[in-house]
Amino acid sequence: MGKWKALAVLGTAQFLMVLDTAVMNVSISRLVEDFHTTVTAIQTVIALYALVMAAFMITGGKLGDLLGRRRAFGLGLVVYGVGSAITAAAPVLWVLALGWSVIEGLGAAIVLPALAALVAGSYRGRDRALAYGVIGGLSGVGIAVGPLLGGWVTTYLTWRLVFVGEVVVVVVILALLRWIEVPPEAARRVRLDVVGAVLCAVGLAGIVLGILQSSSWGWLRPKESPFTVFGFSATLFVVAAGGVVLSLFVSWERRRESRGADPLVRLELFRVPTLRAGLFMLLIQSTVLLGLFFVIPLYLQVVQEFSAFQTGLRLLPVSATMLVAAMSGSALARVASPRTVVRCGLLVMLGAVVWLLATVKPVIDDLSFAVAMALLGLGMGLLASQLGNVVQSSVGEKARSEAGGLQNTAQQFGSALGTALIGAILIAALAGALNKQIEADPRISQAVRQQVGVALEAGVQFVPTDQVSTALKQAQVPPDQAQHLVDAYAAAQLNGLKAAILAAGGITLCGFGFTRHLPARRLTAEKDVPSKQG
Template sequence: MERNDQYGPGVAPRAAGRGRGHWRALAVLGTAQFLMVLDTAVMNVSVSQLVHDFDTQVTTIQAVITLYALVMAAFMITGGTIGDKIGRRRAFGVGLVVYGVGTTLTAAAPTVGVLALGWSIIEGLGAAMVLPALAALVAGTYQGRDRAVAYGVVGGLAGAGIAVGPLLGGWVTTYLTWRLVFAAEAVVVVVLLLLLRWIKAPAPSVRPVRLDGVGSALSAAGLALVVLGVLQSGTWGWLKDRNSPFTIFGFSITLFVIGAGCVLLYLFRLWERRRETRGEDPLIHFALFRIPALKAGLITLLNQNLILLGLFFVIPLYLQVVQGFDAFETGLRLLPVSITMLVAALSGPFLGRFASPRTVVRIGLGVMLASIVWLLSTIQPDIDDLSFAFAMALLGLGMGLLASQLGNVVQSSVEDADRSQAGGLQNTAQQLGSSLGTALIGSILIGALAAAFTTKVENNPEVSQAVKTQTGTALEAGIQFVPTDQVAAGLSSAGVPPAEAGHLVSAYAEAQLDGLKVAILAAGGLVLVGYAFTRHLPADRLGPPAPTG
C-alpha cells in the first residue's frame, strides 16, 4: 500500500515529543552520512597521488573506486535485511565497527591490493549496513515536516562531504598525506559509537526475519558482473576485441559478461518470487516497485549518482592530468559545486512550501543540463578559472535540488515496516549509479580518447606509415589517460624520431580534450533521460504544519 503522508493534500504533522534532545540523533546519523561521502571525494581528488604512491595506473585506481561503490550496491539490500533481523540501531552500530576497521586498514595500506581490501571491500561492507539503517532510522525518528528537515540535513551533509572532500583531501594529499583523512575517520567512528545511545532503538520486529542467503548471492553476483563488464569495456572493447582476456565468436567478452550479470539478476527475481509464494522472507518485496513514487524516486537517485560520480571522475582528470594542478588546487576548483550543492540540499523544506518534489527535481535537472553545456565550453587547453567556477556552481545547484527531495520521497512512500528495505533500495540505487557512473563515463572517456587519437594520427601526413603502424600496435594493447610529458617520454624510449613524436604528443593532447568533451556530453544525455522518469514523483506540495497546543 502506498504511503504518502508527506506529500498528500492533507496536513503534514510535526513529530511529537520534541524536546532539547530532539535533534541529537540526527547529529549522529548526519555525521555518519558525511563520512560515507567524504572519503569517496578524497579518493577522487587524490587519483594522481595514489597512482604515484602505489606505482600503478589511473585505470587501477578507477577500479578501486568503482569496486567500493559496487560492494555497497551489491550488499546494500542485504544490509537492509540485516537491519530488520538484528534491529536498525544495532545494524547501524555493527556497520560502523566494520567501517572503522576498513578505514584503519586503508590508512596503513602498503600496496594497492591492501587499499582495495580496506577501502573497497571492508569499508564498502560496513557502509552497506550503515546506510540502509541510517535511512530507516531518520524516517522512524522524525515525522511530517521534521522528517523533511531531517532529510534535507542529511542531503546537505552529503553535499558537505563532497564540499570538504576535494578541499580537505586535496590539501592533506598535497602537503601531508591522504592517509591522515582515513585515520581521522577511524577516530570519528569511535566517537559515533560512543554517542549511539542518542538514537532511540525502534521497536523490534514482531516476527523474526530470516536472511535470504541465496538471494544475496544472486543479487551480488549479478550486480558485480554488470558493473565489471561496463568497467572493463574501455580495456576490452565493447564488441571488437581490444585487449579482452579471450574472445567469444571473435567478439570481446564485455557484452557477454554484462549479459551473464543480467541473467543472474533475472534468476534473483525468480528466486524472490518463489520465496514469497512459499511464505518465506524475500530479500526484496518486489511489490514495493508497484509504488509509483518509490520507483520514480529510486530511478532518479540512480540517474543522479550516475551523472555526479561520472563527472567527478572525469573533471579531476581534466584538472590534474591536462591542466597539471595538484590535489589541493583541484579541490579549490571543485569547491563551487560543493558549496551550492550543500545550500540547495538544505533548502528542501523551504522549497516544499512553494513547489512539489516533481517540480523541484525537474528544475534541478534543467539546471544540471545548463551547467553541462557551460562546462563543455570550458574544456580548453588553458582553463578559464572564472567560467569554470560558474559552471561548477551551477552543477552543484542542480544536484542539490535533487538531493533536497529524493530521500524524503523514497522513505515517505512506504510504511514503517518496509523502511529498511526502502533504505536498502535507496542506497543500492545510489551506489549502483555511482559505480556505473564511474565505469560508464570512464569507459566513454577512454574509448573517445582512443578513437580521436587514432583519427588524428592517421590523418597527419607528417607522421610516417611506420610510426602510424607502431602507434596502432600500441593502441591495441590499450590506452591510458596520462600527462603529455609521460607520452613524450614513452615515445622517446620507443625510438620515435623527435619531429614525429612532437606531432603525436600534440595529437594526444587534442584527443584528451575531445575525449573529455564526449564524456561530459554523455552525462548531459543522461540528464535528458532522467526527465522521462520524473512523471510519477509526488506532484503535491508539502502541507502546512499542524497547529500545536
C-alpha cells in the same frame, strides 16, 4: 535542540560515508604514483567500492530488520572503521582495494540503510523533509569538501591521514549512539535470504565489471579480453550474464514470496510508482555525479597539472550550492511539489553540463569553471532535497529498512556505473580521437602510424603529456614526429573529456522520463505519500 541530536549523529555518519570517495577522486594522481599503477587501476578500485555497497546494500537493509536498526548502524560503523584502518596502512594496491573497496564498502552497506530508516523513524512531516535535506546537504559537503580536505592533506602530508581521521570519527559516533532514540519495533522473526543476496551481488557485479573493463577488453572487437565468444570481446557477454543473474534473482524472490518465506526484497514495493520513480532518479543522480567527479579531477590534475589541493579548491563551489539547495527541502516543500523541484534540478544540471563543455580548454578559465561547478552543485542539491523524503515517504513504517536498502542500492549502483561507464567512454573517446588525428596528419610517417596503432590496440591510458613524450623518446620516435603525436594526444584528451561530459548530459536528459510518477503535490502533511500517486 534535543530532537536534533540524533540528526547530528546520523548526519556525521552520512558525511563520513561519502567523504573518502571524494578524497580518492582528488588523489588519483598521487595514488597512481604511490602504488606504481595506472589511472584505470584506480578507476577499478573506486568503482569496486561503490559496487560492493550496491551489491550488499539490500542485504544490509535486511540486517536492520534482523538486529534492529540502531544495532545494525553500530555494527556497520565498526566494520567501516576496520576498513579505514587497513586502508590507512595499505602497502600495496590489493590491500588498498581490500581495506577501502571491500571492507569499508561492506560497512557502508550496513550503515546506510539503517541510517535512512533511522532518519525516517525519528522525524515526521516537515521535520522529516528538513532532516533529509540536511542529510542530502551533508552528502554534498562530503563530496565537495572531500576534494578540498583530501587535496590539502594529500598535497602537503599524505592521503593516509584522512583514513586515520575516519577511524577517530567512527569511535566518536559509536560513543554517541545513545543520542539516537529508537521507537519500539515490533518483534518479528526474519530469516536472511542468502541465495537472493548472492544472486543480487553477482548480477550487479557482472554488469559493472563488464562496463568497467570495456576499455581494456573492447566492446565488440577483443583487445585484452580474457575470453572471446565467436570472435567478440567478453564485455557484452559479461554484462548480459549479469542481467541474466538478476532475472534469476527476481524469479527466486517470487518463489520465496509464493512459499511464504522472507525474500531479500519484496517485489511488490516496485509496484509503488512513487518509490520506483524515486529510485530511478537516485540512480541517475549518482551516475552523473560520480561520473563527473571521476572525469573532472582528471581534467584538473592531468591536463591542467594542478595539485590535489588546487583541484579541491576548484571543486569547492559545488559544496556551497549543493549544501544550500539540499537543505532547502523543507522550504521548497511549502511552495512546490517534488516533481517540480526535481525537474528544475535536472534543467540546472543540463545547464552545468553545457557550461562545462565550454570550459574544457587547454588553458582553464577559473571563473567560468567555478560557475559551471556552482550550477552542478545547485542542480544536484535540488534533487537531494527531495528524493530521500520521496522514497521513504512512499512506504509504510514496516518497509523503511527495505526502502533504505533500495534507496542506497540505487545510489551506489549509480556511483559504480557512473565511474565505470563515464570512465570507459572517456578512454574510448580518447583512443578514437587520437587515432583520427594521427591518420589525418600528413606529417606523421606510415611507420610511426603503425607503431602507434599497435600501442592503441593494446589500450591507451589517460596520462600527462610529458609521460607520452617520454614514452615516445624511449620508443625512438623521431623528435619532430614525436611532438606532433604529443600535440595530437593533448587534443584527444580534451575530446575524450568532452565526450564523457556529454554522456553525463545525455543521462541527465533521460532523467526527465522518470519524473512523471514523482509526487505532483507538496509533501507537507504528516501522513505518507499515497503509493498510487502519479
